[in-house]
Amino acid sequence: MIDAAPGADLHPGLDLANSRLAVPGQPPLDLLDSPAAAGRWLIDRGLAPADAVLHEVCAGRLRALRSQIRELFTAYVGEVAPPPEALAAVNAAMTRVPTAAELRWDASRGLHRATPHPTDQVVDRALGVLAADVADLLTSADASRLAACDSHPCVRFLLRSGRRQWCSIRCGDRARAARAYARRTQ
Template sequence: MIDRAPGADLHPGLDVANSRLAIPGQPALDLLESPEAATRWLIDRGLAPADAVLHEICAERLRDMRARIRELFEAHVRQTAPPPAALAAINAAMTRVPTAAELRWDPDRGLHRATPHPTDQVVDRALGVLAADVADLLTSAEASRLAACDSPPCVRFLLRGGRRQWCSVRCGDRARAARAYARKSH
Protein backbone atom coordinates (compact mmCIF):
# COMPACT_ATOMS: atom_id res chain seq x y z
CA MET A 1 0.00 0.00 0.00
CA ILE A 2 1.31 3.41 -0.98
CA ASP A 3 0.97 6.10 1.67
CA ARG A 4 -1.15 9.06 0.66
CA ALA A 5 0.58 12.39 0.24
CA PRO A 6 -0.15 15.05 2.89
CA GLY A 7 -3.62 16.45 2.27
CA ALA A 8 -4.82 13.59 0.04
CA ASP A 9 -6.80 12.07 2.90
CA LEU A 10 -8.80 15.32 3.12
CA HIS A 11 -9.06 16.08 -0.60
CA PRO A 12 -10.16 13.32 -2.96
CA GLY A 13 -9.19 15.57 -5.88
CA LEU A 14 -5.59 15.61 -4.64
CA ASP A 15 -5.80 11.86 -4.04
CA VAL A 16 -6.92 11.15 -7.62
CA ALA A 17 -4.20 13.45 -9.00
CA ASN A 18 -1.70 11.23 -7.19
CA SER A 19 -3.18 7.94 -8.38
CA ARG A 20 -0.39 7.49 -10.93
CA LEU A 21 3.02 7.15 -9.34
CA ALA A 22 6.60 7.15 -10.59
CA ILE A 23 8.69 4.75 -8.56
CA PRO A 24 12.47 4.77 -9.17
CA GLY A 25 13.64 1.66 -11.00
CA GLN A 26 10.10 0.38 -11.59
CA PRO A 27 7.40 0.93 -14.18
CA ALA A 28 4.85 3.63 -13.33
CA LEU A 29 2.11 2.42 -11.02
CA ASP A 30 -1.41 3.43 -12.07
CA LEU A 31 -4.06 2.87 -9.42
CA LEU A 32 -6.74 3.43 -12.09
CA GLU A 33 -5.15 1.27 -14.81
CA SER A 34 -8.12 -1.04 -15.32
CA PRO A 35 -11.87 -0.90 -14.76
CA GLU A 36 -11.43 -3.17 -11.73
CA ALA A 37 -8.69 -0.99 -10.24
CA ALA A 38 -10.68 2.20 -10.88
CA THR A 39 -13.77 0.63 -9.29
CA ARG A 40 -11.76 -0.39 -6.20
CA TRP A 41 -10.25 3.12 -5.94
CA LEU A 42 -13.70 4.76 -6.01
CA ILE A 43 -15.23 2.27 -3.56
CA ASP A 44 -12.30 2.60 -1.12
CA ARG A 45 -12.85 6.37 -1.01
CA GLY A 46 -16.62 6.21 -0.64
CA LEU A 47 -17.19 7.63 -4.12
CA ALA A 48 -19.06 4.58 -5.40
CA PRO A 49 -21.25 1.93 -3.77
CA ALA A 50 -19.67 -1.38 -2.80
CA ASP A 51 -21.45 -3.20 -5.61
CA ALA A 52 -20.36 -0.79 -8.36
CA VAL A 53 -18.86 -2.19 -11.54
CA LEU A 54 -17.08 0.15 -13.94
CA HIS A 55 -16.45 -0.57 -17.59
CA GLU A 56 -13.40 0.61 -19.52
CA ILE A 57 -15.16 3.72 -20.83
CA CYS A 58 -15.89 4.80 -17.24
CA ALA A 59 -12.34 4.06 -16.07
CA GLU A 60 -11.07 6.11 -19.03
CA ARG A 61 -13.28 9.04 -18.00
CA LEU A 62 -11.80 8.86 -14.49
CA ARG A 63 -8.24 8.76 -15.88
CA ASP A 64 -9.06 11.72 -18.14
CA MET A 65 -10.35 13.70 -15.15
CA ARG A 66 -7.13 12.86 -13.32
CA ALA A 67 -5.14 14.33 -16.24
CA ARG A 68 -7.24 17.53 -16.22
CA ILE A 69 -6.83 17.87 -12.44
CA ARG A 70 -3.07 17.40 -12.75
CA GLU A 71 -2.97 20.13 -15.42
CA LEU A 72 -4.76 22.51 -13.04
CA PHE A 73 -2.45 21.64 -10.15
CA GLU A 74 0.66 22.01 -12.33
CA ALA A 75 -0.51 25.43 -13.54
CA HIS A 76 -1.23 26.49 -9.96
CA VAL A 77 2.17 25.34 -8.70
CA ARG A 78 3.93 27.09 -11.62
CA GLN A 79 1.70 30.14 -11.17
CA THR A 80 0.60 30.07 -14.81
CA ALA A 81 -2.82 30.26 -16.43
CA PRO A 82 -4.63 26.92 -16.36
CA PRO A 83 -5.43 25.20 -19.65
CA PRO A 84 -8.96 26.11 -20.79
CA ALA A 85 -9.75 22.43 -21.50
CA ALA A 86 -8.93 21.54 -17.88
CA LEU A 87 -11.20 24.29 -16.55
CA ALA A 88 -13.97 23.18 -18.91
CA ALA A 89 -13.66 19.55 -17.78
CA ILE A 90 -13.90 20.52 -14.09
CA ASN A 91 -16.90 22.78 -14.69
CA ALA A 92 -18.67 20.16 -16.81
CA ALA A 93 -18.18 17.49 -14.15
CA MET A 94 -19.44 19.77 -11.37
CA THR A 95 -22.63 20.63 -13.21
CA ARG A 96 -23.48 17.25 -14.77
CA VAL A 97 -25.07 15.75 -11.63
CA PRO A 98 -25.89 17.03 -8.16
CA THR A 99 -23.20 16.04 -5.68
CA ALA A 100 -24.90 17.04 -2.44
CA ALA A 101 -26.20 14.25 -0.25
CA GLU A 102 -29.99 14.21 -0.14
CA LEU A 103 -31.98 14.48 3.08
CA ARG A 104 -33.84 11.23 3.68
CA TRP A 105 -36.02 9.63 6.31
CA ASP A 106 -36.18 6.09 7.48
CA PRO A 107 -37.82 4.78 10.68
CA ASP A 108 -34.63 3.14 11.96
CA ARG A 109 -32.19 5.97 11.23
CA GLY A 110 -34.49 8.95 11.29
CA LEU A 111 -33.44 11.94 9.24
CA HIS A 112 -30.10 11.38 7.55
CA ARG A 113 -28.10 12.46 4.51
CA ALA A 114 -27.48 9.91 1.78
CA THR A 115 -25.92 10.12 -1.63
CA PRO A 116 -27.81 8.15 -4.25
CA HIS A 117 -25.66 6.10 -6.60
CA PRO A 118 -27.83 5.26 -9.60
CA THR A 119 -26.02 2.65 -11.65
CA ASP A 120 -25.85 4.87 -14.72
CA GLN A 121 -24.49 7.85 -12.77
CA VAL A 122 -21.80 6.32 -10.54
CA VAL A 123 -18.93 7.82 -12.53
CA ASP A 124 -20.73 11.12 -13.18
CA ARG A 125 -21.30 11.52 -9.45
CA ALA A 126 -17.70 10.58 -8.57
CA LEU A 127 -16.32 12.99 -11.18
CA GLY A 128 -18.59 15.72 -9.82
CA VAL A 129 -17.34 15.18 -6.27
CA LEU A 130 -13.71 15.15 -7.42
CA ALA A 131 -14.18 18.28 -9.54
CA ALA A 132 -15.95 20.16 -6.73
CA ASP A 133 -13.18 19.20 -4.32
CA VAL A 134 -10.51 20.48 -6.73
CA ALA A 135 -12.41 23.74 -7.25
CA ASP A 136 -12.77 24.16 -3.47
CA LEU A 137 -9.09 23.39 -2.86
CA LEU A 138 -7.80 25.74 -5.56
CA THR A 139 -9.96 28.62 -4.31
CA SER A 140 -9.31 28.11 -0.59
CA ALA A 141 -6.59 29.33 1.74
CA GLU A 142 -5.05 25.85 1.41
CA ALA A 143 -4.25 26.55 -2.27
CA SER A 144 -1.07 28.34 -1.20
CA ARG A 145 0.12 25.07 0.37
CA LEU A 146 -0.33 23.00 -2.81
CA ALA A 147 3.07 21.89 -4.10
CA ALA A 148 4.71 19.29 -6.29
CA CYS A 149 6.93 16.75 -4.54
CA ASP A 150 10.56 17.92 -4.68
CA SER A 151 12.01 14.44 -5.15
CA PRO A 152 12.43 13.40 -8.80
CA PRO A 153 11.12 11.25 -10.42
CA CYS A 154 8.06 11.58 -8.15
CA VAL A 155 5.05 13.20 -9.84
CA ARG A 156 2.76 13.56 -6.84
CA PHE A 157 1.32 16.71 -5.28
CA LEU A 158 0.93 17.49 -1.59
CA LEU A 159 -0.28 20.15 0.78
CA ARG A 160 2.86 21.47 2.41
CA GLY A 161 2.92 21.71 6.16
CA GLY A 162 5.83 23.57 7.70
CA ARG A 163 9.05 22.89 5.81
CA ARG A 164 7.98 19.55 4.35
CA GLN A 165 8.84 19.39 0.65
CA TRP A 166 8.12 15.75 -0.11
CA CYS A 167 5.00 13.65 -0.47
CA SER A 168 6.35 10.75 1.61
CA VAL A 169 9.15 9.65 3.90
CA ARG A 170 10.51 7.56 1.02
CA CYS A 171 10.76 10.63 -1.25
CA GLY A 172 12.35 12.68 1.53
CA ASP A 173 14.92 9.97 2.20
CA ARG A 174 15.69 9.69 -1.53
CA ALA A 175 16.17 13.48 -1.85
CA ARG A 176 18.43 13.66 1.22
CA ALA A 177 20.50 10.70 -0.05
CA ALA A 178 20.87 12.38 -3.46
CA ARG A 179 22.05 15.63 -1.81
CA ALA A 180 24.56 13.72 0.36
CA TYR A 181 25.87 11.85 -2.68
CA ALA A 182 26.20 15.12 -4.62
CA ARG A 183 28.21 16.67 -1.76
CA LYS A 184 30.58 13.67 -1.63
CA SER A 185 31.02 13.70 -5.41
CA HIS A 186 32.19 17.32 -5.49
Template sequence: MKASGTVRTVELLDLAPPPAPGAVEHPALDLADSAVALPGGQRLDLLGTPEDATRWLVERGLAPDDAALQEVCAGRLRALRGHVRALIAARIDGHPASTEALDAVNEALSRVPTAALLRWDSSTGFTRRSTHPTDQIVDHALGTLAADAADLLSGPDAARLAACDSPPCIRYLLRSGRRQWCSVRCGDRARAARAYARRTGAPRA
Protein backbone atom coordinates in the same frame (compact mmCIF):
# COMPACT_ATOMS: atom_id res chain seq x y z
CA MET B 1 4.42 -6.54 -16.86
CA LYS B 2 3.37 -4.93 -20.13
CA ALA B 3 5.82 -3.23 -22.44
CA SER B 4 4.56 0.19 -21.35
CA GLY B 5 6.13 -0.38 -17.94
CA THR B 6 2.81 0.08 -16.14
CA VAL B 7 2.56 -2.12 -13.05
CA ARG B 8 -0.96 -3.46 -12.57
CA THR B 9 -0.80 -6.56 -10.40
CA VAL B 10 -2.45 -6.37 -7.00
CA GLU B 11 0.70 -7.68 -5.31
CA LEU B 12 2.73 -4.75 -6.60
CA LEU B 13 0.26 -2.23 -5.19
CA ASP B 14 2.35 -2.55 -2.04
CA LEU B 15 4.94 -0.45 -3.87
CA ALA B 16 2.63 2.55 -3.72
CA PRO B 17 3.72 5.10 -1.11
CA PRO B 18 1.29 6.20 1.60
CA PRO B 19 -0.99 9.16 0.88
CA ALA B 20 0.92 12.41 0.47
CA PRO B 21 0.35 15.18 3.03
CA GLY B 22 -3.07 16.65 2.31
CA ALA B 23 -4.34 13.73 0.21
CA VAL B 24 -6.55 12.34 2.97
CA GLU B 25 -8.26 15.70 3.46
CA HIS B 26 -8.49 16.42 -0.27
CA PRO B 27 -9.65 13.52 -2.45
CA ALA B 28 -8.80 15.58 -5.53
CA LEU B 29 -5.16 15.64 -4.44
CA ASP B 30 -5.39 11.90 -3.83
CA LEU B 31 -6.75 11.53 -7.38
CA ALA B 32 -3.87 13.57 -8.80
CA ASP B 33 -1.44 11.29 -6.97
CA SER B 34 -3.00 8.05 -8.22
CA ALA B 35 -0.32 7.86 -10.94
CA VAL B 36 2.96 6.93 -9.28
CA ALA B 37 6.46 6.95 -10.77
CA LEU B 38 8.62 4.20 -9.30
CA PRO B 39 12.42 3.89 -9.34
CA GLY B 40 13.73 2.09 -12.39
CA GLY B 41 11.36 3.77 -14.82
CA GLN B 42 8.28 1.81 -13.79
CA ARG B 43 4.88 3.39 -13.31
CA LEU B 44 2.07 2.36 -11.02
CA ASP B 45 -1.38 3.49 -12.12
CA LEU B 46 -3.96 3.00 -9.37
CA LEU B 47 -6.67 3.63 -11.98
CA GLY B 48 -5.04 1.59 -14.72
CA THR B 49 -7.83 -0.93 -15.22
CA PRO B 50 -11.59 -0.85 -14.56
CA GLU B 51 -10.99 -3.09 -11.54
CA ASP B 52 -8.29 -0.76 -10.22
CA ALA B 53 -10.51 2.30 -10.72
CA THR B 54 -13.44 0.59 -9.01
CA ARG B 55 -11.27 -0.38 -6.04
CA TRP B 56 -9.95 3.18 -5.75
CA LEU B 57 -13.44 4.69 -5.66
CA VAL B 58 -14.84 2.08 -3.25
CA GLU B 59 -11.93 2.45 -0.82
CA ARG B 60 -12.59 6.19 -0.67
CA GLY B 61 -16.33 5.90 -0.21
CA LEU B 62 -17.03 7.33 -3.67
CA ALA B 63 -18.80 4.22 -4.99
CA PRO B 64 -20.81 1.40 -3.38
CA ASP B 65 -19.12 -1.89 -2.59
CA ASP B 66 -20.91 -3.67 -5.43
CA ALA B 67 -19.87 -1.17 -8.10
CA ALA B 68 -18.21 -2.49 -11.24
CA LEU B 69 -16.83 0.17 -13.56
CA GLN B 70 -16.39 -0.43 -17.26
CA GLU B 71 -13.38 0.85 -19.18
CA VAL B 72 -15.23 3.91 -20.48
CA CYS B 73 -15.92 5.01 -16.89
CA ALA B 74 -12.38 4.24 -15.74
CA GLY B 75 -11.18 6.32 -18.67
CA ARG B 76 -13.31 9.26 -17.56
CA LEU B 77 -11.76 9.05 -14.10
CA ARG B 78 -8.25 8.98 -15.55
CA ALA B 79 -9.11 11.92 -17.81
CA LEU B 80 -10.29 13.99 -14.82
CA ARG B 81 -7.05 13.09 -13.05
CA GLY B 82 -5.08 14.55 -15.94
CA HIS B 83 -7.08 17.76 -15.85
CA VAL B 84 -6.74 18.12 -12.07
CA ARG B 85 -2.99 17.54 -12.35
CA ALA B 86 -2.79 20.22 -15.02
CA LEU B 87 -4.60 22.74 -12.82
CA ILE B 88 -2.47 21.92 -9.78
CA ALA B 89 0.70 22.28 -11.84
CA ALA B 90 -0.51 25.64 -13.15
CA ARG B 91 -1.21 26.85 -9.61
CA ILE B 92 2.22 25.75 -8.37
CA ASP B 93 4.11 27.18 -11.36
CA GLY B 94 2.09 30.39 -11.53
CA HIS B 95 0.97 29.70 -15.10
CA PRO B 96 -2.44 30.44 -16.62
CA ALA B 97 -4.92 27.62 -16.13
CA SER B 98 -5.70 25.42 -19.11
CA THR B 99 -9.12 26.24 -20.55
CA GLU B 100 -9.59 22.57 -21.41
CA ALA B 101 -8.84 21.50 -17.83
CA LEU B 102 -11.12 24.17 -16.36
CA ASP B 103 -13.94 23.17 -18.69
CA ALA B 104 -13.53 19.51 -17.77
CA VAL B 105 -13.71 20.19 -14.02
CA ASN B 106 -16.70 22.49 -14.42
CA GLU B 107 -18.45 19.95 -16.65
CA ALA B 108 -18.01 17.30 -13.97
CA LEU B 109 -19.39 19.72 -11.37
CA SER B 110 -22.46 20.49 -13.45
CA ARG B 111 -23.50 16.86 -13.98
CA VAL B 112 -24.53 16.12 -10.39
CA PRO B 113 -27.19 17.54 -8.05
CA THR B 114 -25.91 20.13 -5.62
CA ALA B 115 -28.19 19.05 -2.76
CA ALA B 116 -29.55 15.85 -1.29
CA LEU B 117 -33.23 15.40 -2.07
CA LEU B 118 -36.05 14.94 0.46
CA ARG B 119 -37.28 11.34 0.61
CA TRP B 120 -40.09 9.54 2.41
CA ASP B 121 -39.90 5.96 3.64
CA SER B 122 -42.68 4.28 5.63
CA SER B 123 -40.21 2.81 8.11
CA THR B 124 -37.88 5.79 8.58
CA GLY B 125 -40.03 8.78 7.68
CA PHE B 126 -38.43 11.83 6.07
CA THR B 127 -34.77 11.65 5.13
CA ARG B 128 -32.48 13.58 2.82
CA ARG B 129 -30.20 11.61 0.57
CA SER B 130 -28.78 11.60 -2.90
CA THR B 131 -29.69 8.80 -5.24
CA HIS B 132 -26.89 6.92 -6.92
CA PRO B 133 -28.33 4.93 -9.82
CA THR B 134 -25.81 2.54 -11.29
CA ASP B 135 -25.42 4.65 -14.42
CA GLN B 136 -24.72 7.76 -12.30
CA ILE B 137 -22.13 6.36 -9.88
CA VAL B 138 -19.25 7.74 -11.88
CA ASP B 139 -20.98 11.11 -12.40
CA HIS B 140 -21.36 11.47 -8.63
CA ALA B 141 -17.78 10.40 -7.98
CA LEU B 142 -16.40 12.77 -10.62
CA GLY B 143 -18.59 15.59 -9.30
CA THR B 144 -17.33 15.05 -5.76
CA LEU B 145 -13.72 15.01 -6.91
CA ALA B 146 -14.22 18.07 -9.11
CA ALA B 147 -15.85 19.98 -6.26
CA ASP B 148 -12.93 19.19 -4.00
CA ALA B 149 -10.48 20.23 -6.72
CA ALA B 150 -12.31 23.56 -7.02
CA ASP B 151 -12.22 24.05 -3.24
CA LEU B 152 -8.54 23.10 -3.06
CA LEU B 153 -7.45 25.40 -5.88
CA SER B 154 -9.50 28.39 -4.74
CA GLY B 155 -9.14 27.98 -0.98
CA PRO B 156 -6.47 28.68 1.64
CA ASP B 157 -4.67 25.38 1.04
CA ALA B 158 -3.81 26.37 -2.55
CA ALA B 159 -0.77 28.30 -1.36
CA ARG B 160 0.59 25.11 0.22
CA LEU B 161 0.43 23.02 -2.95
CA ALA B 162 3.81 21.71 -4.03
CA ALA B 163 5.35 19.08 -6.25
CA CYS B 164 7.37 16.39 -4.51
CA ASP B 165 11.02 17.44 -4.67
CA SER B 166 12.42 13.94 -5.14
CA PRO B 167 12.74 12.74 -8.76
CA PRO B 168 11.40 10.61 -10.31
CA CYS B 169 8.34 11.16 -8.09
CA ILE B 170 5.47 12.98 -9.83
CA ARG B 171 3.11 13.34 -6.86
CA TYR B 172 1.77 16.53 -5.31
CA LEU B 173 1.33 17.42 -1.64
CA LEU B 174 0.36 20.17 0.76
CA ARG B 175 3.60 21.60 2.08
CA SER B 176 4.06 21.85 5.84
CA GLY B 177 6.97 24.02 6.88
CA ARG B 178 9.96 23.45 4.61
CA ARG B 179 9.11 19.82 3.88
CA GLN B 180 8.50 19.27 0.19
CA TRP B 181 8.50 15.48 -0.03
CA CYS B 182 5.38 13.37 -0.33
CA SER B 183 6.67 10.46 1.75
CA VAL B 184 9.50 9.28 3.98
CA ARG B 185 10.77 7.21 1.04
CA CYS B 186 11.06 10.28 -1.16
CA GLY B 187 12.65 12.32 1.62
CA ASP B 188 15.29 9.65 2.19
CA ARG B 189 15.98 9.46 -1.55
CA ALA B 190 16.32 13.25 -1.85
CA ARG B 191 18.68 13.47 1.12
CA ALA B 192 20.78 10.62 -0.24
CA ALA B 193 21.00 12.33 -3.65
CA ARG B 194 22.06 15.60 -2.07
CA ALA B 195 24.70 13.89 0.08
CA TYR B 196 26.05 12.11 -2.98
CA ALA B 197 26.16 15.37 -4.94
CA ARG B 198 28.10 17.06 -2.13
CA ARG B 199 30.65 14.23 -2.02
CA THR B 200 31.18 13.95 -5.75
CA GLY B 201 30.34 17.40 -7.05
CA ALA B 202 27.83 15.77 -9.40
CA PRO B 203 24.57 17.61 -10.11
CA ARG B 204 21.53 16.28 -8.23
CA ALA B 205 19.12 14.30 -10.41
Protein backbone atom coordinates in the same frame (compact mmCIF):
# COMPACT_ATOMS: atom_id res chain seq x y z
CA MET C 1 1.24 -0.13 0.09
CA ILE C 2 2.10 3.45 -0.76
CA ASP C 3 1.37 6.07 1.85
CA ALA C 4 -0.89 8.94 0.89
CA ALA C 5 0.78 12.29 0.35
CA PRO C 6 0.13 14.95 3.00
CA GLY C 7 -3.33 16.42 2.42
CA ALA C 8 -4.65 13.54 0.31
CA ASP C 9 -6.66 12.28 3.28
CA LEU C 10 -8.49 15.62 3.40
CA HIS C 11 -8.88 16.17 -0.33
CA PRO C 12 -9.97 13.26 -2.52
CA GLY C 13 -9.17 15.37 -5.59
CA LEU C 14 -5.53 15.54 -4.46
CA ASP C 15 -5.65 11.79 -3.85
CA LEU C 16 -6.94 11.30 -7.41
CA ALA C 17 -4.15 13.46 -8.84
CA ASN C 18 -1.66 11.22 -7.02
CA SER C 19 -3.16 7.94 -8.24
CA ARG C 20 -0.42 7.65 -10.89
CA LEU C 21 3.02 7.25 -9.37
CA ALA C 22 6.59 7.29 -10.60
CA VAL C 23 8.62 4.66 -8.78
CA PRO C 24 12.41 4.81 -9.33
CA GLY C 25 13.65 1.92 -11.46
CA GLN C 26 10.14 0.70 -12.27
CA PRO C 27 7.45 1.54 -14.81
CA PRO C 28 4.88 4.10 -13.63
CA LEU C 29 2.27 2.66 -11.28
CA ASP C 30 -1.33 3.55 -12.14
CA LEU C 31 -3.84 2.83 -9.38
CA LEU C 32 -6.64 3.26 -11.96
CA ASP C 33 -5.15 1.07 -14.71
CA SER C 34 -8.20 -1.17 -15.09
CA PRO C 35 -11.93 -0.86 -14.53
CA ALA C 36 -11.66 -3.14 -11.47
CA ALA C 37 -8.82 -1.06 -9.97
CA ALA C 38 -10.66 2.21 -10.66
CA GLY C 39 -13.81 0.77 -9.08
CA ARG C 40 -11.87 -0.32 -5.98
CA TRP C 41 -10.29 3.15 -5.76
CA LEU C 42 -13.73 4.82 -5.80
CA ILE C 43 -15.27 2.32 -3.36
CA ASP C 44 -12.33 2.63 -0.92
CA ARG C 45 -12.91 6.39 -0.78
CA GLY C 46 -16.66 6.16 -0.34
CA LEU C 47 -17.30 7.63 -3.79
CA ALA C 48 -19.19 4.62 -5.14
CA PRO C 49 -21.38 1.95 -3.54
CA ALA C 50 -19.66 -1.30 -2.55
CA ASP C 51 -21.32 -3.22 -5.39
CA ALA C 52 -20.30 -0.75 -8.13
CA VAL C 53 -18.83 -2.30 -11.25
CA LEU C 54 -17.05 -0.02 -13.69
CA HIS C 55 -16.49 -0.53 -17.39
CA GLU C 56 -13.45 0.71 -19.29
CA VAL C 57 -15.26 3.82 -20.52
CA CYS C 58 -15.91 4.84 -16.89
CA ALA C 59 -12.35 4.10 -15.77
CA GLY C 60 -11.14 6.11 -18.77
CA ARG C 61 -13.26 9.09 -17.71
CA LEU C 62 -11.77 8.91 -14.22
CA ARG C 63 -8.22 8.80 -15.65
CA ALA C 64 -9.05 11.71 -17.98
CA LEU C 65 -10.26 13.84 -15.05
CA ARG C 66 -7.11 12.92 -13.15
CA SER C 67 -5.03 14.21 -16.06
CA GLN C 68 -6.94 17.51 -16.14
CA ILE C 69 -6.62 17.92 -12.35
CA ARG C 70 -2.86 17.33 -12.62
CA GLU C 71 -2.75 20.06 -15.30
CA LEU C 72 -4.54 22.47 -12.94
CA PHE C 73 -2.23 21.61 -10.03
CA THR C 74 0.87 21.93 -12.22
CA ALA C 75 -0.27 25.34 -13.44
CA TYR C 76 -1.08 26.48 -9.91
CA VAL C 77 2.26 25.33 -8.49
CA GLY C 78 4.07 26.86 -11.48
CA GLU C 79 2.14 30.12 -11.04
CA VAL C 80 0.92 30.12 -14.63
CA ALA C 81 -2.56 30.34 -16.13
CA PRO C 82 -4.31 26.97 -16.13
CA PRO C 83 -5.13 25.31 -19.45
CA PRO C 84 -8.69 26.19 -20.52
CA GLU C 85 -9.36 22.49 -21.27
CA ALA C 86 -8.54 21.57 -17.67
CA LEU C 87 -10.88 24.23 -16.29
CA ALA C 88 -13.63 23.13 -18.68
CA ALA C 89 -13.22 19.46 -17.70
CA VAL C 90 -13.43 20.18 -13.97
CA ASN C 91 -16.42 22.50 -14.44
CA ALA C 92 -18.20 19.95 -16.63
CA ALA C 93 -17.67 17.21 -14.05
CA MET C 94 -18.96 19.46 -11.25
CA THR C 95 -22.12 20.43 -13.06
CA ARG C 96 -23.04 17.17 -14.83
CA VAL C 97 -25.01 15.71 -11.91
CA PRO C 98 -26.19 17.08 -8.60
CA THR C 99 -23.91 16.01 -5.77
CA ALA C 100 -26.18 17.10 -2.92
CA ALA C 101 -28.10 14.45 -1.02
CA GLU C 102 -31.78 14.52 -1.94
CA LEU C 103 -34.58 14.82 0.61
CA ARG C 104 -36.55 11.57 0.63
CA TRP C 105 -39.42 9.96 2.52
CA ASP C 106 -40.24 6.43 3.48
CA ALA C 107 -42.56 5.11 6.18
CA SER C 108 -39.85 3.41 8.24
CA ARG C 109 -37.31 6.28 8.26
CA GLY C 110 -39.47 9.31 7.67
CA LEU C 111 -37.75 12.28 6.08
CA HIS C 112 -34.08 11.66 5.38
CA ARG C 113 -31.30 12.73 3.04
CA ALA C 114 -29.87 10.20 0.60
CA THR C 115 -27.55 10.43 -2.34
CA PRO C 116 -28.82 8.45 -5.30
CA HIS C 117 -26.44 5.97 -6.85
CA PRO C 118 -28.18 4.87 -10.03
CA THR C 119 -25.82 2.61 -11.91
CA ASP C 120 -25.60 4.99 -14.83
CA GLN C 121 -24.61 7.92 -12.61
CA VAL C 122 -22.11 6.35 -10.19
CA VAL C 123 -19.11 7.67 -12.10
CA ASP C 124 -20.75 11.02 -12.91
CA ARG C 125 -21.44 11.55 -9.22
CA ALA C 126 -17.90 10.51 -8.20
CA LEU C 127 -16.36 12.79 -10.84
CA GLY C 128 -18.57 15.64 -9.61
CA VAL C 129 -17.47 15.16 -6.01
CA LEU C 130 -13.79 14.94 -7.01
CA ALA C 131 -14.01 18.02 -9.26
CA ALA C 132 -15.81 20.03 -6.57
CA ASP C 133 -13.11 19.05 -4.08
CA VAL C 134 -10.40 20.26 -6.47
CA ALA C 135 -12.24 23.56 -6.99
CA ASP C 136 -12.60 23.94 -3.22
CA LEU C 137 -8.91 23.13 -2.66
CA LEU C 138 -7.66 25.56 -5.31
CA THR C 139 -9.80 28.41 -3.94
CA SER C 140 -9.19 27.77 -0.22
CA ALA C 141 -6.47 28.81 2.19
CA ASP C 142 -4.94 25.34 1.65
CA ALA C 143 -4.12 26.28 -1.95
CA SER C 144 -1.06 28.22 -0.78
CA ARG C 145 0.27 24.94 0.67
CA LEU C 146 -0.14 22.96 -2.57
CA ALA C 147 3.24 21.85 -3.90
CA ALA C 148 4.82 19.28 -6.16
CA CYS C 149 7.07 16.74 -4.46
CA ASP C 150 10.70 17.90 -4.68
CA SER C 151 12.10 14.41 -5.22
CA HIS C 152 12.90 13.25 -8.75
CA PRO C 153 11.25 11.23 -10.38
CA CYS C 154 8.19 11.62 -8.11
CA VAL C 155 5.15 13.22 -9.76
CA ARG C 156 2.88 13.54 -6.72
CA PHE C 157 1.43 16.68 -5.16
CA LEU C 158 1.10 17.43 -1.46
CA LEU C 159 -0.06 20.06 0.98
CA ARG C 160 3.09 21.36 2.65
CA SER C 161 3.25 21.68 6.39
CA GLY C 162 6.23 23.43 7.88
CA ARG C 163 9.37 22.86 5.86
CA ARG C 164 8.29 19.51 4.45
CA GLN C 165 8.78 19.46 0.69
CA TRP C 166 8.34 15.76 -0.09
CA CYS C 167 5.26 13.59 -0.35
CA SER C 168 6.74 10.74 1.69
CA ILE C 169 9.65 9.74 3.87
CA ARG C 170 10.95 7.63 0.98
CA CYS C 171 11.02 10.67 -1.35
CA GLY C 172 12.70 12.80 1.34
CA ASP C 173 15.38 10.16 1.89
CA ARG C 174 15.95 9.85 -1.87
CA ALA C 175 16.32 13.64 -2.28
CA ARG C 176 18.72 13.93 0.66
CA ALA C 177 20.81 11.01 -0.65
CA ALA C 178 20.96 12.61 -4.11
CA ARG C 179 22.15 15.92 -2.61
CA ALA C 180 24.79 14.14 -0.50
CA TYR C 181 26.00 12.22 -3.55
CA ALA C 182 26.20 15.44 -5.59
CA ARG C 183 28.29 17.09 -2.85
CA ARG C 184 30.69 14.13 -2.68
CA THR C 185 31.20 13.99 -6.44
CA GLN C 186 31.95 17.69 -6.89
